[in-house]
Amino acid sequence: MKTMTGMTKRLFDPAAVQADEGVQVHGMVHTLRDLGDVRFMLLRMPGGVLQCVLSGDEFDVREGDAVRAQGKMVRDARAPGGTELHVSALEVLSRAAEPMPVPIGKNKMNLTLDTDLALRFVTLRNLRRRAVFKVQEGIVRGFRQALEREGFTEIHTPKIVAQNAEGGANLFRMEYFGRRAYLAQSPQFYKQALVPVYERVFEIGPVFRAEKHNTQRHLNEYTSMDFEMGFIDGFEDVMQMETKVLQTIMRVLEADYAPQLRVLGVTLPRVDAIPAVRFDEAKRLVSERYQRPIRDPFDLEPEEEQLISRLFEEEYGSEFVFVTHYPSKKRPFYAADDPQDPRYTLSFDLLFRGLEVTTGGQRIHDYQTQVEKMRKKGLDPADFEGYLMIHKYGTCPHGGLGLGLERLTARLLGENNVREACMFPRDQQRMEP
Amino acid sequence: MKTMTGMTKRLFDPAAVQADEGVQVHGMVHTLRDLGDVRFMLLRMPGGVLQCVLSGDEFDVREGDAVRAQGKMVRDARAPGGTELHVSALEVLSRAAEPMPVPIGKNKMNLTLDTDLALRFVTLRNLRRRAVFKVQEGIVRGFRQALEREGFTEIHTPKIVAQNAEGGANLFRMEYFGRRAYLAQSPQFYKQALVPVYERVFEIGPVFRAEKHNTQRHLNEYTSMDFEMGFIDGFEDVMQMETKVLQTIMRVLEADYAPQLRVLGVTLPRVDAIPAVRFDEAKRLVSERYQRPIRDPFDLEPEEEQLISRLFEEEYGSEFVFVTHYPSKKRPFYAADDPQDPRYTLSFDLLFRGLEVTTGGQRIHDYQTQVEKMRKKGLDPADFEGYLMIHKYGTCPHGGLGLGLERLTARLLGENNVREACMFPRDQQRMEP
Numbered sequence: 001m002k003t004m005t006g007m008t009k010r011l012f013d014p015a016a017v018q019a020d021e022g023v024q025v026h027g028m029v030h031t032l033r034d035l036g037d038v039r040f041m042l043l044r045m046p047g048g049v050l051q052c053v054l055s056g057d058e059f060d061v062r063e064g065d066a067v068r069a070q071g072k073m074v075r076d077a078r079a080p081g082g083t084e085l086h087v088s089a090l091e092v093l094s095r096a097a098e099p100m101p102v103p104i105g106k107n108k109m110n111l112t113l114d115t116d117l118a119l120r121f122v123t124l125r126n127l128r129r130r131a132v133f134k135v136q137e138g139i140v141r142g143f144r145q146a147l148e149r150e151g152f153t154e155i156h157t158p159k160i161v162a163q164n165a166e167g168g169a170n171l172f173r174m175e176y177f178g179r180r181a182y183l184a185q186s187p188q189f190y191k192q193a194l195v196p197v198y199e200r201v202f203e204i205g206p207v208f209r210a211e212k213h214n215t216q217r218h219l220n221e222y223t224s225m226d227f228e229m230g231f232i233d234g235f236e237d238v239m240q241m242e243t244k245v246l247q248t249i250m251r252v253l254e255a256d257y258a259p260q261l262r263v264l265g266v267t268l269p270r271v272d273a274i275p276a277v278r279f280d281e282a283k284r285l286v287s288e289r290y291q292r293p294i295r296d297p298f299d300l301e302p303e304e305e306q307l308i309s310r311l312f313e314e315e316y317g318s319e320f321v322f323v324t325h326y327p328s329k330k331r332p333f334y335a336a337d338d339p340q341d342p343r344y345t346l347s348f349d350l351l352f353r354g355l356e357v358t359t360g361g362q363r364i365h366d367y368q369t370q371v372e373k374m375r376k377k378g379l380d381p382a383d384f385e386g387y388l389m390i391h392k393y394g395t396c397p398h399g400g401l402g403l404g405l406e407r408l409t410a411r412l413l414g415e416n417n418v419r420e421a422c423m424f425p426r427d428q429q430r431m432e433p
Numbered sequence: 434m435k436t437m438t439g440m441t442k443r444l445f446d447p448a449a450v451q452a453d454e455g456v457q458v459h460g461m462v463h464t465l466r467d468l469g470d471v472r473f474m475l476l477r478m479p480g481g482v483l484q485c486v487l488s489g490d491e492f493d494v495r496e497g498d499a500v501r502a503q504g505k506m507v508r509d510a511r512a513p514g515g516t517e518l519h520v521s522a523l524e525v526l527s528r529a530a531e532p533m534p535v536p537i538g539k540n541k542m543n544l545t546l547d548t549d550l551a552l553r554f555v556t557l558r559n560l561r562r563r564a565v566f567k568v569q570e571g572i573v574r575g576f577r578q579a580l581e582r583e584g585f586t587e588i589h590t591p592k593i594v595a596q597n598a599e600g601g602a603n604l605f606r607m608e609y610f611g612r613r614a615y616l617a618q619s620p621q622f623y624k625q626a627l628v629p630v631y632e633r634v635f636e637i638g639p640v641f642r643a644e645k646h647n648t649q650r651h652l653n654e655y656t657s658m659d660f661e662m663g664f665i666d667g668f669e670d671v672m673q674m675e676t677k678v679l680q681t682i683m684r685v686l687e688a689d690y691a692p693q694l695r696v697l698g699v700t701l702p703r704v705d706a707i708p709a710v711r712f713d714e715a716k717r718l719v720s721e722r723y724q725r726p727i728r729d730p731f732d733l734e735p736e737e738e739q740l741i742s743r744l745f746e747e748e749y750g751s752e753f754v755f756v757t758h759y760p761s762k763k764r765p766f767y768a769a770d771d772p773q774d775p776r777y778t779l780s781f782d783l784l785f786r787g788l789e790v791t792t793g794g795q796r797i798h799d800y801q802t803q804v805e806k807m808r809k810k811g812l813d814p815a816d817f818e819g820y821l822m823i824h825k826y827g828t829c830p831h832g833g834l835g836l837g838l839e840r841l842t843a844r845l846l847g848e849n850n851v852r853e854a855c856m857f858p859r860d861q862q863r864m865e866p
Contacts, residue, residue: 093829125826134586154574156569183593196477212610396459431612
């Protein structure tokens, strides 16, 4: 008898069990189907579901219960995974108090997004929902793995801050022991401060934006995967590092998350050398190709992002495209200007399947240059005395980026609404569950 | 010539370089010592420092500059690491604007904690300071590695919440689009909700406590390493998992962070089977042994925690001790009561070198039991309708814990003030940098 419970228990893997072997397993009763003299019980386990065969009405068990079952593994091509458990003993460890409010056992639950999100504590038990956030875990693991190999140091920086890098209206304010504080829009200042310390740093953590956009692309709290690296020769080094990161993410997903990708019916994109195009050039190309007038010369409209992606997929077969040299006007004060033409910055966005998933670029490293750019932007350097210590006491040429975890997950899984790729999304209407 | 820069550059490791080999390296000028006809320049690099020898006044370089240097590696027993770089060419990539405000090149900077923290963007460049947070990275890596191997799923849960698990006065309030919201005290509700989904989950992220304690042990924002696991036989399973986690952390530190531990002069504690003692028994033992009256029968005073640690180190040679069965009165509503004596809970704290670093225990999994305990605590179950979905629609016996990253780091490194183990601490007086 192979025991899968107790102090030394390991997660059950049906593939590791021989046919006709006796086993003891535990899991949540995912679904129960009563065929009269036989009942099929699907047990939900971390790695998948196990079909269990119960004879007649021998055991008092209901959907939502937590059970421990004992029996023999039997090959049956009709069972998911090709084996099923013929149950000889069953113990209910905990009982559900009420029947499921929604059919979590179905492949597609057919709920409105509102209902789905309101019932998230239940709907995440659905196998497709669950797979989404397992894949998300894989993305995070890939990001981390790539950067650890490249010598990056992981950091944890505060989310309650006195000042934000991008300022503006989209800040969440709070009271902090009688003073005004903000929630961090990004770890920008901190990761820059740590470049002269560790040369390369990364952080995966929450960021907060009080944007009033109610779109499919915006969340008011999201997980940002940030890195910053020193001694770069140009912002191209940062793009190259991101390419490596994405390649590692896809490798990790392919190797360790194939069952979840199968549940979701997802094919991974190829990540080769990612094409790059200048901002102004991208605007022009799209305008010509799709007969679309340029309305805002300083920013990309969502539709333009979609069309740039479409064009580069049609022309180069790449679902990723870097758009470089964004106008200085639209980039924050720490962005390094292009010495060739200071109306543009040494910066980039990464578009993936029509959506911006990354903003990055080279930062200003020279103290005087940074002070002057602040002044040009109408900012008072005295307000940034703390931040400017980085430059004053010396840093190296550096750059970095922020990659939005939920956006990347959503586009990877073909979800249009970023809320589908956030366990518990925060938007203007929603702060629960 | 081994080139260490450019697009394919890797981090420089002096140990990997042959003597008399030509190399090109980059780094921050950590210190400069002028001996007249020769100058010693210590380059700060991610893995350590490299001693560079410059002849006379050949190069215009200052402390805080970022440089690229070329030359030959030469063995010299007096150099840190046993080799030094005889520089033949030097390029300044970025200049510091002013001399360092504090002697970051010294082993001990002899600053007050206030000055150190106010100048953190500079003082973290000190090799000891930098080593502290590299070790902290190792702790996080060990925690994650242990749990990944045990089949835990990594999650990311919101920090802006409508409700908190522990309630009380120590909540940070904020306005969220015209409604009142709070910063999350812990991911408690979310990790419990995800047990019936993934069985085992963990999260490493910020938590927020508006505590007005101004002690060496409290931070108002800290990094909590949380896990929650299903299908436990008792809270002892959670303690056993924590023991494994701590063992993995020490192994990771020993294997990958030896240079930093050496810089800090730290010896790692042994983690064998960690002794456990009941709360009431611990109080009695300490009271008897150290002739100390019991003042608060429901909670441990900081001095009692220190004495319990001292006693168990003297008696069992363990620097860790679990204190179990805390009074129900002092534990939150979700704590499972001991069926033998419901005045106590199936819970524990972990003390490490006199300080509580973990709180954990078994949670209530049964819907009715949870509703009744809420009522007994004076809470209205209607206020927790969302949370109670977990129990209503079925969960399994489960438990978990939260391990404070900064406290664990501080005790490991022998720092009395937890602020020393937080890059950018938040307390009543401090929200910058």
